[in-house]
Amino acid sequence: MRSHLTVLRCLMLSTLLGWFACLPAAAGEVESSGFGAVVIPQPVKPTNASACVEPVDIMRRDHMKFLLHQRDATVLEGERDSKYSLVGCMDCHNATEPAETVVRYPDPQHFCAGCHLYASVKIDCFECHADRSLKQLQQGQLDQPLEDQFPENQPGSALLSLHTFHQQLGDTGGE
Amino acid sequence: MANELDNIELRPARRRFMQSSAALAMTLIAPGVLLYKTGQAQSENEPGSDNKDLPATPRWGLLIDTNALSEADVDACVAACQQEHGWHSDAGSQTAAQWIRKIHLTDKQSGQQTVLPMMCQHCADPPCVDVCPTGASFKRADGIVLVNKHTCIGCRYCMMACPYKARSFIHEVLQDQLAVAPRGKGTVESCTLCVHRIDRDGANAVPACAEAVNRDGRKAILFGDLNDPDSEISQRAKSHGATRLRADLGVDPGVRYRGL
Numbered sequence: 001m002r003s004h005l006t007v008l009r010c011l012m013l014s015t016l017l018g019w020f021a022c023l024p025a026a027a028g029e030v031e032s033s034g035f036g037a038v039v040i041p042q043p044v045k046p047t048n049a050s051a052c053v054e055p056v057d058i059m060r061r062d063h064m065k066f067l068l069h070q071r072d073a074t075v076l077e078g079e080r081d082s083k084y085s086l087v088g089c090m091d092c093h094n095a096t097e098p099a100e101t102v103v104r105y106p107d108p109q110h111f112c113a114g115c116h117l118y119a120s121v122k123i124d125c126f127e128c129h130a131d132r133s134l135k136q137l138q139q140g141q142l143d144q145p146l147e148d149q150f151p152e153n154q155p156g157s158a159l160l161s162l163h164t165f166h167q168q169l170g171d172t173g174g175e
Numbered sequence: 176m177a178n179e180l181d182n183i184e185l186r187p188a189r190r191r192f193m194q195s196s197a198a199l200a201m202t203l204i205a206p207g208v209l210l211y212k213t214g215q216a217q218s219e220n221e222p223g224s225d226n227k228d229l230p231a232t233p234r235w236g237l238l239i240d241t242n243a244l245s246e247a248d249v250d251a252c253v254a255a256c257q258q259e260h261g262w263h264s265d266a267g268s269q270t271a272a273q274w275i276r277k278i279h280l281t282d283k284q285s286g287q288q289t290v291l292p293m294m295c296q297h298c299a300d301p302p303c304v305d306v307c308p309t310g311a312s313f314k315r316a317d318g319i320v321l322v323n324k325h326t327c328i329g330c331r332y333c334m335m336a337c338p339y340k341a342r343s344f345i346h347e348v349l350q351d352q353l354a355v356a357p358r359g360k361g362t363v364e365s366c367t368l369c370v371h372r373i374d375r376d377g378a379n380a381v382p383a384c385a386e387a388v389n390r391d392g393r394k395a396i397l398f399g400d401l402n403d404p405d406s407e408i409s410q411r412a413k414s415h416g417a418t419r420l421r422a423d424l425g426v427d428p429g430v431r432y433r434g435l
Contacts, residue, residue: 132351
């Protein structure tokens with residue numbers, strides 16, 4: 001009986017070790033296991049900035065505190081110069097150029113979504129805030145007439161990807 | 176109308192005299208009230224509660240000259256606000272966003288037609304703030320009435336309380352909101368007096384609606400500090416008059432109209 005148990009334990013241990021050994025190879029991909037789909041986050045570093053507003057280890061631990069403090073200071077007291085702004089995050093971590101790299105928050109490839117999904121964090125920042133940098137969009141809006149930006153009675157017209165958006169701008173500009 | 180804007184500030188010496196004479200009168204008339212009266216006077220004299228040494232807090236407001244606004248101008252105001260904050264409304268929709276809208280007024284006796292822009296009036300005593308169960312509807316220190324969407328639960332009591340119908344509710348999921356105006360489903364929104372511009376430019380700020388109609392030195396919509404008697408808006412209100420809409424409600428709107 002005891003030997004049976006030892007064999008079973010060895011088997012379980014080796015399975016577990018083998019599973020962990022597979023991890024580096026499967027990182028960033030959807031791994032199907034008996035427990036369901038697991039996505040190991042591998043956030044991509046932005047190329048348009050050399051460093052974050054704080055060292056990486058501090059940001060990993062405390063970014064939510066910075067954002068929470070900043071949001072109250074901004075909304076209630078009108079302080080808008082803080083370096084901890086969600087818009088600032090998106091300007092680097094989900095830049096709009098090139099347009100093909102834009103990902104939405106529901107996509108696990110989104111810089112925020114990857115870890116939030118992994119850690120089972122459900123946060124609703126992006127129900128109100130844009131989930132990507134919009135410098136390009138705002139710049140375009142200043143020159144575009146309003147009816148072109150918001151085609152009337154088009155359900156989901158706000159859901160266009162930037163690529164489609166630019167295409168549309170090109171189309172209307174050509175007419 | 177003009178003298179409504181005048182802030183009657185009693186001089187400290189005169190105020191003290193009034194207080195002490197009031198206290199004396201209380202002693203003579205109703206001794207039981209004396210403790211309450213002197214207690215109040217002391218708390219007013221505490222350091223920190225007396226504002227005479229501190230810089231005066233501004234109260235931002237608008238003076239809208241309806242004589243200078245054509246219907247096209249008001250449309251331009253609405254379009255500018257939409258562009259600035261990234262909202263749009265389908266004509267005739269019952270649930271459309273309404274940060275600012277066009278109002279037609281007809282004087283029943285003379286038949287005179289007036290068109291004016293209507294938005295959050297940024298009241299000194301805002302009913303929307305009174306009724307909000309979470310404190311999401313709030314008034315900033317500088318008098319701007321806002322919705323803190325982080326704490327708004329979308330109950331819409333403020334929409335019912337507002338006598339100007341200035342607020343609207345977001346019914347749809349949104350995406351790609353502008354950085355200056357985060358807005359999302361399930362929250363109430365209204366005119367912010369272009370608070371992002373005010374935080375950036377202070378007294379020199381020009382809200383988007385004003386920017387759209389102030390051309391060639393004309394100031395159809397004037398932004399300024401209502402608390403400062405020397406500001407342009409106070410001076411113009413003094414010389415030309417400024418009407419509060421539904422002044423009978425006693426909410427003291429910060430948006431004032433001329434020519435009504």
